[in-house]
Amino acid sequence: MSAPTINRRKNNATPQKTPTQETSLSVSNEVKLDVLNPIPFEGKGNSTAFDLFDGDKKYIPFLNPTDNYFSVLQESSILSPTNQACINSKVFFCSGNGIRIKDATDEIMKDFKLFQKKINNRRQSLGKIVDRIFSNYFRVGNVFIEIIRIKVGETSKVMAYVRSFLDCRLGAPDSNDIPQTVLISQKFRGSKDWVIDDKNAVELPIYNGEETKWKEFKDGSERCMIHIKNDMDGYDYYGLPENVSSLPWQILEYNGARYNLDNFENNMVIGGAIMLQGSYTDTELTKVATNIRRQHTGPGKRGRWTVLSTKQGGGTVENFSKQTDGDFLKLDENAEQKIIDSNNWDSSLYGQNNSKGLGNGGNTYLRSIFKIKHKTVIEPTREVILEEFLLPFLEITDAFCQTKWSDEDIEFVSIDIEDLVEDIEINSVITVNEGRTKLGIDELEDERGKKLISEVTKGKNVQTQQN
Structure with missing residues (x-):
């Protein structure tokens, strides 16, 4: 009896493949975009789903027609220094200083920290899991989290694992055009034989509250999946990262560096x-x-x-010789700015010095940018992760382990931007008389001595501009 096979559909064709046949599909380690279709479309319904398990099961590709867009997004984001810096910086600020319970007593926080310390058998903390969730969300716009609940003797445990997006695909949609399962297999990464069977593939239900049909395993565990996506117009099943519009620029940033390496190493010029x-x-x-x-x-x-x-x-x-260095520098700067803009981010938040130019006032500028991005990027993304992962995970834990974490008011602890600022604007915190005393000068007897130095300086600056 032959092993079940996976069939790929391309351009409405459904070529069959047995384990002994050579496949015409391969996954390249080079990032290449389709000139006519740089961002693939998302098909609709069962008619566009790829066959799995000899046609008995189907899954939705990401994305048509070659199902390799996860690899494209991952590789391009890693090869682009600017995009990688933006993602790492956003993860850093979103994760902040951890997760806490508002107005909790020291005893409750001690128990909550102990609960967060290890939430799976890989000894990963809740903070480490959340870091990966934010990273997947910003990098490819999709996060797949496996939830496991199991009893060992009298002990009940609920665990969470962030599955690699390269290994996960949504199952074919139901009659309401909604996927209800996630298929997991490393064969989705581009194995040459493409043989997928029950030994190397798992199908888990997507978490749906109390209506979830948990899948039971021989070890006594019950499992399901949580799928978080960054919604994008025109894509109903999968999400897309918000920086997808700069994908050509991400690739261009790497290609510029690769071109220069070729010039130096291969004597091309x-x-x-x-x-x-x-x-x-x-x-x-x-x-x-x-x-x-x-x-x-x-x-x-x-x-x-x-x-x-x-x-x-x-x-x-x-x-x-041709003078092209200036062109390359301009092109690189242009690509960098496009990537930063598509991430809805600012380079000053990942360490670049923006103290030059109008409006970029060093630490004052950094504080202003941080406040804006905290309201427009950090807080909205945290809200998504809280609602779609953290609260469901705590509810599952409470129901299975008889805890009450979901009843608490959970929040992320934000980074204090002042901790990242190298120097304090001393003129904004001391008065004129305090400054004069430090310099050994007599204090002023009028109201000017009670004002902050920055207030007096600001008034002089305004008067100078008017003059």
Whole structure:
């Protein structure tokens, strides 16, 4: 009896494949975009789902027609330094200083910290799980979390694992066009044989509150999946990251660096050609060329010169160099800004110095940007993770382990931006008289001495601008 196989559908064709046949599909480690369809469309209904388990089961690809868009998003985001910096910075600020219970007593917080310390058999803390959730959400717009509940003797445990998005696909939608399951298999990563059977694939129900039909396993555990997605217009099943619009720029940022490496390593750019007049033996020409190279080129390969000899005509020098450095710098800066904009972020929040230019006032600018992004990016994303993972996880834990964590008011502890600011604006915290005392100058007897130095300075600056 032959093993169950997976069938792929492309351009309305359904080529069958047995374990002994060669597949025409492969996953490349190069990020390439379809020129006509850089962001693939999402099909609708069972007619577009790919066959699984010899056609008995189906799953929804991400995305049509090749089902490899998770790999494209992951690789492009990692290869782009700017996008990687934006994602890491957003995860850092969203996770903050952990999760706590509002107005909790020391005893309750001690128990809650103990509960957070290890929530699965990989010894991962709740904070580590939340970090991965934020990272997946920003990187590919989808998060798949496996929830396991199990009893060992008299002990009840609920565990959570963030599954790799590369291994997860939504099951075919039901009659209401809503997927009810998630299929998990490492074969989705691009195995050459594409054989998927019950030994290397698992189908789990998606969590739906009290109506969840938990899947039972031989070890006595019950399991389900939580799927969190960043909703995007036109995509009903899967989410997309908000930075997907800058995907070509992410790839371009890497390709620019790769181009320069090729130039340096492979001698792709020749500085020019020198034509020497006269009869030279090979040995003599090599000696002259060596002297010229030592005198006029650097230690790298880029910009080297070719030396030739001719018996006819005069000696000439032909320069092949083109001034493109400025173009590349401008292109790189343009790509960087596009990526930052698509992430709805600011480079000052991941360490770049924006103290130059109008409106960028050093630490004051950083504080202002942080407040804006905290309201527009950090708090909304936290709300999604709280509602779609943390509260359901605590409700499941309460029902199975007889705890009451979901009754508490849970919140993220935000980063104090002042901890990241190197220096304090001292003029904003001391008065004129305090400053004069420090300098050994007599205090002013009028109201000016009681004002903050920044208030007095601000008034002078306004008057200067008016003049």
